[in-house]
Amino acid sequence: LNAYFSPIQRESGFVSGLVCVLHDVTGQQKEERERKQFVSNVSHELRTPLTSVHSYVEALSDGAWQDKEVAPKFLNVIQGETDRMIRMINDLLSLSRMDAGTTKLNLEYVNIKELLNYILNRFDMIIKNEESDSSKKKYKIERHFTKKDLWVEIDTDKFTQVIDNIMNNAIKYSPDGGIITVRLLETHNHVIMSISDQGLGIPRKDLGRIFDRFFRVDKARSRKQGGTGLGLAISKEVINMLGGQIWVDSVEGHGSTFYISLPYVPYEEEDDWDDQEAE
Numbered sequence: 001l002n003a004y005f006s007p008i009q010r011e012s013g014f015v016s017g018l019v020c021v022l023h024d025v026t027g028q029q030k031e032e033r034e035r036k037q038f039v040s041n042v043s044h045e046l047r048t049p050l051t052s053v054h055s056y057v058e059a060l061s062d063g064a065w066q067d068k069e070v071a072p073k074f075l076n077v078i079q080g081e082t083d084r085m086i087r088m089i090n091d092l093l094s095l096s097r098m099d100a101g102t103t104k105l106n107l108e109y110v111n112i113k114e115l116l117n118y119i120l121n122r123f124d125m126i127i128k129n130e131e132s133d134s135s136k137k138k139y140k141i142e143r144h145f146t147k148k149d150l151w152v153e154i155d156t157d158k159f160t161q162v163i164d165n166i167m168n169n170a171i172k173y174s175p176d177g178g179i180i181t182v183r184l185l186e187t188h189n190h191v192i193m194s195i196s197d198q199g200l201g202i203p204r205k206d207l208g209r210i211f212d213r214f215f216r217v218d219k220a221r222s223r224k225q226g227g228t229g230l231g232l233a234i235s236k237e238v239i240n241m242l243g244g245q246i247w248v249d250s251v252e253g254h255g256s257t258f259y260i261s262l263p264y265v266p267y268e269e270e271d272d273w274d275d276q277e278a279e
């Protein structure tokens with residue numbers, strides 16, 4: 001807290017009062033601290049893949065390029081790491097646009113059940129394609145949707161990105177043969193979606209930080225799977241921009257459920273007409 005005092009002086013020179021301005025700087029300091037932490041995280045997150053690319057390139061130019069066994073493996077790592085860096089930079093750019101408030105939303109009324117079905121059909125298609133591939137993990141998606149058609153005002157592309165991200169996490173952290181359950185229901189002024197997996201879950205102490213930028217329960221594991229640690233942070237920004245909320249519930253060792261709620265106004269055409277006629 002900063003305090004500034006300034007005397008109120010009469011023309012006679014007589015001091016008749018004191019003005020005190022109190023300025024709360026704890027918020028500013030916290031922001032500054034977080035900003036520094038963020039820059040340090042970005043540097044560290046990029047240094048790790050760059051260092052590994054550097055050593056693989058060095059090994060290749062030291063002679064490994066001639067080894068028909070080893071060279072393709074090294075190139076594979078290099079490609080994986082550079083791809084991940086590109087994903088990270090793209091994620092950072094989209095976060096920075098959202099921070100600056102320059103992200104444009106393409107809002108439109110969408111039948112959310114139809115959209116969820118469309119998104120999940122894509123995942124089912126992937127499952128079908130991978131059916132005969134024994135190296136791929138098996139999982140199933142179950143849908144429990146309300147019968148009602150719910151029209152919600154969203155940015156379709158950005159919302160799809162959020163569901164894709166949560167679904168991809170659910171798949172990533174699911175055990176072989178796991179079931180991912182997707183639910184859609186409505187309250188009188190919200191639609192609520194949830195995505196549950198039977199994976200390893202999130203420790204209770206980490207639940208509050210899961211949406212923070214670069215936070216991962218297991219950094220090494222996330223990196224190995226190509227994660228940037230920014231997916232949930234972006235998801236949270238997008239859902240907040242749409243006026244909604246996102247949260248998680250999880251029991252370690254049993255699975256996690258991610259929830260999204262969005263504001264929704266029940267569409268009752270006839271009532272509207274009645275109201276207008278009565279006016």
Ligand code: ADP
Nearest residue numbers: 169170173201216217222227228229230231232
């Ligand atoms: P990434 O998946 O790229 O690491 P995210 O922001 O999508 O980054 O997720 C952050 C972290 O949250 C993950 O690293 C993981 O530790 C945890 N997490 C996310 N989804 C799940 C899930 N379904 N089950 C268990 N842990 C999860």
